Amino acid sequence: MCFSIFAHSRRALRSRKPKPTVAHADPAIPSPDGKCHFFRLPGELRNMIYAYALSSDHPVRYILDTDNVGHLCSFPIPANNWIGNYWLPDSEHNAVREWIIWNMLKFANRQLYNETHNLTLRYNELFFGCITDLSDFLDVCPAHFHSRFGIIWIKLGIARSPASAVIDADPAEVENVFRFCRDNPHVSVRDLDMSLIVDQGSFVLRVVDIQMLARKSTEFLQKFISSARYQQTLIDFFLRDNHVKSLDAFAWDFPSNYRFWASPRREPGETIMETFIRLTSNMDYIPRRAFPDTPGKLERWTTMAKDIFENGI
Numbered sequence: 042m043c044f045s046i047f048a049h050s051r052r053a054l055r056s057r058k059p060k061p062t063v064a065h066a067d068p069a070i071p072s073p074d075g076k077c078h079f080f081r082l083p084g085e086l087r088n089m090i091y092a093y094a095l096s097s098d099h100p101v102r103y104i105l106d107t108d109n110v111g112h113l114c115s116f117p118i119p120a121n122n123w124i125g126n127y128w129l130p131d132s133e134h135n136a137v138r139e140w141i142i143w144n145m146l147k148f149a150n151r152q153l154y155n156e157t158h159n160l161t162l163r164y165n166e167l168f169f170g171c172i173t174d175l176s177d178f179l180d181v182c183p184a185h186f187h188s189r190f191g192i193i194w195i196k197l198g199i200a201r202s203p204a205s206a207v208i209d210a211d212p213a214e215v216e217n218v219f220r221f222c223r224d225n226p227h228v229s230v231r232d233l234d235m236s237l238i239v240d241q242g243s244f245v246l247r248v249v250d251i252q253m254l255a256r257k258s259t260e261f262l263q264k265f266i267s268s269a270r271y272q273q274t275l276i277d278f279f280l281r282d283n284h285v286k287s288l289d290a291f292a293w294d295f296p297s298n299y300r301f302w303a304s305p306r307r308e309p310g311e312t313i314m315e316t317f318i319r320l321t322s323n324m325d326y327i328p329r330r331a332f333p334d335t336p337g338k339l340e341r342w343t344t345m346a347k348d349i350f351e352n353g354i
Contacts, residue, residue: 080152091160094146100166100194101143103178111178113161115143163189171197175230176214179221187221190228198232198301200254208254208293215293222296231302231353244303246275248345251354253279255295257288265345300353 079087101113144161147154162182169175172195199210208215222230234251249262259276266272276288285291 077150087156091146091157092164095144095157095160096164097143100168100192101161102168102170103174104170105174111181112142113144113165113167115141159186159189162186166192166194168194169196171195172199172210172214172218172232176211176217179217187225187228190225193228193230194302195230195232198234200232200234200251200301219294219296219299222299226296226298228298230296230299232299234301234303248349248354249275250279251301253288254283254291254293255299255301255354257291259288261345265341302353303349 082090097115099115101115104112104114143165144157147158167190169178175193175195199208199215218230222228234247245261245265249259249266252258252261253276259272262272262275266275280286280288283291
């Protein structure tokens with residue numbers, strides 16, 4: 042009697058199928074029920090894997106293909122010199138076939154699409170070729186995604202004239218982007234001004250123009266231009282170009298999180314800090330009238346340049 046009971050117990054154990062577990066699942070062997078082993082992982086662990094897989098060392102760029110469909114793409118370039126590479130003419134490398142759609146996971150199956158299709162926005166800085174592209178993107182991107190944005194770069198922003206600070210972009214597009222900035226103060230929108238190049242002689246004068254345009258301020262002008270007559274000349278040029286009689290009469294109200302960013306031209310392999318040290322140690326290219334010739338001239342220039350490097354204008 043006792044023997045038959047134990048024999049029955051052994052048969053019952055042999056017939057009982059072990060439950061599949063994540064710890065013992067071999068990825069090379071299909072799951073018995075046809076489900077992917079990956080989706081058995083806890084959601085928190087899957088999110089960690091997605092964050093690792095979809096985070097880029099440099100911004101992902103919004104590209105329109107020939108069918109006018111937008112893609113968030115990446116380009117295989119050194120992380121420490123991405124600005125210089127993005128500044129190449131669009132004709133040289135903006136075709137979708139030359140870029141890499143950053144999130145390829147979403148094409149694998151429906152569940153991966155549902156879990157990852159918007160994570161590129163959460164984990165990466167974004168780069169747009171012009172303010173038109175950004176405005177169009179905001180029109181089609183659901184508003185509830187905006188909370189996931191962090192830093193947005195614009196290659197061709199709103200002040201494209203190299204000789205003066207005027208708004209060249211379409212006013213409706215500019216206002217659309219400004220509205221987005223006001224509604225999302227946590228987002229930093231950075232306008233890579235074409236002529237705000239740190240290693241050019243016009244850098245200081247351009248800084249003065251941009252500050253008057255974006256902040257209605259003459260702080261840099263008064264701080265770094267020694268001649269009162271030259272100060273007034275620069276103000277007069279700015280007012281004439283923008284068809285206003287005073288800075289207060291300037292119609293545009295720039296959000297504080299829309300800022301103009303300097304684009305330093307780096308030497309090959311140079312880090313941003315190495316570029317800053319090289320540029321701020323040489324005053325030869327700074328206009329002679331730009332700084333009062335007094336003790337501490339280089340230190341004042343260094344302080345200003347560092348602030349612009351770190352915070353924009």
